[in-house]
Amino acid sequence: MIDIGLNLTNPQFASDREAVLLRAQQAGVEAVILTGTDLDDSAAAATLAAGWPQFAYSTAGLHPHDARHWDAGSATRLRSLAAAPQVVAIGECGLDFNRDFSPRPQQEAAFVAQLELAVELNKPVFLHCxxxxxxxxxxxxxxxxxxxxxVLHCFTGTADELSECLTLGLHIGITGWVCDERRGETLRALVPQIPAGRLMIETDAPYLLPRDLSPKPTSRRNEPAYLPHIAATVAALRGESCSALLAHTRATSRAFFRLDEVLS
Structure with missing residues (x-):
């Protein structure tokens, strides 16, 4: 299985990043995509990914929370980062009108600039909304x-929003949000509507620890070793075997991020 969203540069992993990746491998995770959320973070993610060839890859982008920091040099720096072979997508980029940590006009400008860069570089985009x-x-x-x-990562929207995203041709990333019978009720009902070939799975670690893990971890920190639990939940909701789910989400993720084209 492939975890398409892992925030390994987060300070919560500062003391044991190698152990986190080793536990992921032991749990059956065959690849992880390390999320870049600002320019320095994207550089750090690329460096981490380079140390784990054929297992870790990364994205390079500016999250909408940090869009206020976008300036004339940001695209130049992202372009340089994206030239590294392990950097397989532009993002995390998009819009966040829930917290508005950056003014909306700046969010929109940074989003459009990154879309233009992705087109220029022929890279897929890793999206936040x-x-x-x-x-x-x-x-x-x-x-x-x-x-x-x-790919719209960590989708938690409505039925109408999912329908429009699928009509537009987007891929959909599903996290441990689906393991929460309270907040995830709507998402649990929508997961069966995502066609095979458009669905990917992720942890968004260290965030979104699956609420129904048993026994409950002593820490609230999520990590990619819990991806099998998320996968089993998604498979059950879709009425398919876990092996079938893992087969198509793996194939979809490898093709989307063109992982087989990345040189070691």
Whole structure:
């Protein structure tokens, strides 16, 4: 299985990053995509990924929370980062109108600039959208026919939003949110509607520890070793075997991020 969203540069992993990756491998995770959320973080993610060839890969981007830091040199630096073979997507980028840590006009400008860079570099995009669906899709739609792929990571939206995302051709990333019978109720009902070939799985670690893990971990920190639990939950909700789910999500993730083209 492949964890398409791991925030390994997060300070919560500062003391045991190698152990986290080793536990992931022992749990059956065959590849991880390390999420870049700002320019320094993206550089750190690329460096970490380079140390684990054929297992760890990374993205390079600026999260909407940090869009206020986008300037004339940001695209140049991202372009340079994206030239590394282990950097397989542009992002995490998009819009977040829930917290508005960056002003909305700056979020939109940084998002569009990264979409343009992804088109230029022929890289897929790793996307974030929270409470901004209409504006998010209106900005994204014109670029989709020029992009090799787009995945909306950590999808937690409505049925109508999922339908529009699928119509636009987006891939969908599902996290441990689906393991929460309270907050994840809507998502649990929608997971069967995502076609095989468009679905990927992720932890978004260290965030979103699956609520129904048993026995409960002593720490609230999520990690990729818990991806099998998420996968089993998703498979059960879809009414398919775990092996079938893992077969198609693995194939989808490898093809989307073009992992077989990355040189060791």
């Amino acid at each position: 929270r409470d901004a669906h209409a504006r998010f899709t209106s900005l994204l739609a014109p670029y989709l026919r020029h992009l090799p792929g787009a």
